[in-house]
Amino acid sequence: MLQKRWRMTNQRKVILEELRNSKGHLSADELYMLVKRKLPNVSISTIYRNLEELAEQGLIRKLGPRSTQKRFDANVQPHFHIRCVKCGRIDDVPFSMLEKVRNAINESTSMVEKITGYDVVGYHLEFLGVCPDCQKKLEEKKERESYGR
CATH class of the missing domain: 1.10.10.10 (Winged helix-like DNA-binding domain superfamily/Winged helix DNA-binding domain)
Structure with a gap:
């Protein structure tokens, strides 16, 4: 080819x-x-x-x-992300605690390979949430709706 x-x-x-x-x-x-x-x-x-x-x-x-x-x-470089489920914004997750998550995933890799028969070459972990901007918009919307009653 x-x-x-x-x-x-x-x-x-x-x-x-x-x-x-x-x-x-x-x-x-x-x-x-x-x-x-x-x-x-x-x-x-x-x-x-x-x-x-x-x-x-x-x-x-x-x-x-x-x-x-x-x-x-x-x-x-390997790192984790958090994605807003409302607007799609993506940010890096900066905490060092994620090293513990990475270690737990790496320890589980051999079990995943045994169960699935796959040769695991990597993984993708993404946290989901509502970003600060969308949270603010949701709060403002709730306030407007409560005043309208």
Whole structure:
């Protein structure tokens, strides 16, 4: 099978740079708005295609369940995320206690392999919750509704 040659194009460099400079986990649409400032002629399809290529090369990580808009993370080191079930925002989980979770999962790997017959090559753990912004919106909505009675 013929493998295609991969190279770091200027578009990929700009996409990767914008993603690395961001403070969050951007969607392709959010990244498109940032990249468009530097590359005015770039198309959204170019952004999607290059994000897929960068993920295939291991330079970024695709995040999120299949049913929502994908977000991308320039931090490819092992770490955990928390995703808002209301707006889809994703943040890194910073606490050191998660090392205990990682150790428990690693200890369970051999049992999972025995039960399933799979050769486990990794895992993905994502916490779900409601972000502070959405919590605030929900509280404001409740307040408005209680005043309306």
